């Protein structure tokens with residue numbers, strides 16, 4: 001019999017039960033036992049769903065009250081000293097202090113999990129870090145599952161990945177420095193953690209770490225566990241040789257008679273280059289992601305060791321499309337002929353990254369729905385494949401035919417293919433991604449047109465999203481107020497924002513984005529080729545979930561999306577009004593993307609739609625247009641060798657969106673949290689007239705790279721941190737701008753906050769911006 005299993009299940013709950021329970025707990029509305037009861041019920045329900053799907057091994061330990069990396073830190077007792085944890089079991093107070101910060105301590109840093117939109121809490125190590133078993137949650141979950149008749153396969157993050165994704169910190173710094181709480185939402189990077197000048201290498205902690213892993217494994221074995229899933233996704237990255245070398249040592253220490261059998265699990269990329277090494281490891285099995293890297297199979301199939309199982313991930317755990325079961329079966333049948341029952345079947349990776357159950361989407365168009373598979377449906381796909389292998393394709397003829405018909409229907413659907421769009425992409429000429437003139441001419445034309453002072457001031461786009469704004473949007477959505485009333489309400493908000501900005505003395509104004517729920521959803525809703533779900537939530541971090549739009553077909557823009565709001569805003573003022581758009585790479589990055597054409601192709605289609613909007617704004621008299629690309633850096637592939645290709649199509653997509661305008665129209669772009677050192681040429685290649693970036697938290701350090709590289713266009717390095725309610729003093733911002741002026745010539749500097757202001761209150765924003773304008777004026781006077 002072919003063994004079928006799953007690597008991880010969504011934990012937030014179909015109706016976001018966990019989110020609601022967590023937030024009530026944090027507000028003090030429910031007690032700890034009620035929260036734990038919600039967790040227990042969700043685990044039981046999710047195991048039962050997986051068992052009903054007929055899977056043989058069910059992941060346990062994939063549930064978490066916040067994040068699986070945080071759970072590992074708790075299990076291993078890797079609790080930074082500042083949380084005051086001494087010995088015993090990590091309680092909720094410590095656990096949530098690490099996750100979210102508390103009155104005394106900031107949270108652990110948070111960053112993106114590989115190239116997903118999920119964020120994990122970064123383990124923090126000092127040279128003194130000691131590990132000790134400090135949580136019983138995993139063992140309790142195993143017992144819980146066993147009591148329910150579930151065959152548990154505990155999931156652990158492997159030691160190599162756990163250490164790799166952590167970061168070193170000097171012991172002094174840990175005590176003294178008060179680093180700002182991590183905030184997610186904008187472009188955290190998934191790139192390899194920087195080695196901090198902490199005076200030690202976290203790999204050296206391995207000898208202290210391994211005994212605790214061994215202890216965990218021994219306890220699981222004593223509980224009757226047969227298989228443990230050790231996730232080592234770091235193996236798909238560019239790892240230094242000494243890290244790869246450590247792999248042998250790790251698994252020699254762990255894969256012993258005292259431990260359950262270990263399934264070493266890789267995903268999100270290929271491990272073909274280290275196939276030989278992996279095959280020699282003493283573990284009992286390997287898992288490969290054949291969706292992201294189908295080509296790696298060959299390297300493993302040749303002389304695959306007789307003592308190991310090979311688990312193949314053939315159902316996409318990262319996207320929402322129904323699998324091509326026929327193609328998957330062809331692959332699996334060939335492997336089965338070689339490996340027999342040592343072949344296992346699974347999704348490519350944990351299903352954490354897809355929504356839970358498609359059946360809940362009653363409002364979705366039936367045709368589109370027939371093309372999709374969420375977590376629950378993906379389990380069925382895995383099971384169908386297993387049955388086909390064991391009992392022949394005939395035994396599952398019906399579901400195979402249904403899957404085939406759905407795929408065929410999708411391939412031929414007129415809703416996917418828009419000949420006008422493909423024709424337009426095909427007709428693109430080399431000149432279409434180039435502005436009419438080089439930057440110096442454009443700069444001259446723009447200077448003449450706008451006559452802005454030195455150190456011009458502006459903001460990044462959004463102003464506070466007040467309760468009144470949210471209420472109006474919700475009422476409109478629910479049909480409780482008419483379009484006219486809604487429009488009037490939004491115009492009122494725009495007028496308010498414009499008057500405030502004028503009073504503050506800002507040079508380039510924005511309309512404030514009151515009408516936008518989300519910077520991607522707002523555009524997706526107005527573009528053809530996008531669809532939206534009602535309950536298809538995916539965890540972003542902790543209790544935060546997102547509902548990414550689904551790009552199912554050729555993208556086009558039936559009508560202008562922002563022009564009327566922007567034109568209205570411009571009508572209220574003499575000052576230049578900056579139009580505000582989201583860029584093609586960011587729209588792509590924060591959606592579920594079609595899998596029947598390259599991402600680059602979809603990005604081009606979105607770029608053309610944005611290009612039309614840019615030109616319509618220009619035609620409506622808007623002279624400055626910002627195209628936000630906060631997700632530009634996080635789109636970088638996991639392996640450096642793939643960067644060049646990505647950066648080429650990403651920057652071209654941006655230029656296509658931006659290049660349809662006159663020299664005197666000024667194009668801005670915005671990126672937040674980005675580290676640019678290694679991609680500055682590609683940023684320069686976007687050729688935006690002005691780029692605004694986040695720099696205040698790094699004290700302008702990030703700007704150094706721009707100076708060294710001699711970045712040619714204008715730059716607005718953020719001078720105040722919008723993630724904090726603190727109002728920065730004028731002097732602080734003057735100091736930052738003086739620092740910036742030493743790196744970038746003052747004639748090319750703009751003055752702005754780090755990011756949009758939608759999460760702030762007007763009471764914070766107004767004094768901060770007043771001080772910012774004063775800082776710019778002071779610099780003008782002294783330059």
Ligand code: GLN
Pocket residue numbers: 185186460461462513519580628630670671672755756757758
């Ligand atoms: N224009 C957007 C805003 O101000 C930019 C948001 C972002 O960078 N994530 O809200």
Ligand code: ZN
Pocket residue numbers: 186460630670671672754755756
């Ligand atoms: Zn931003």
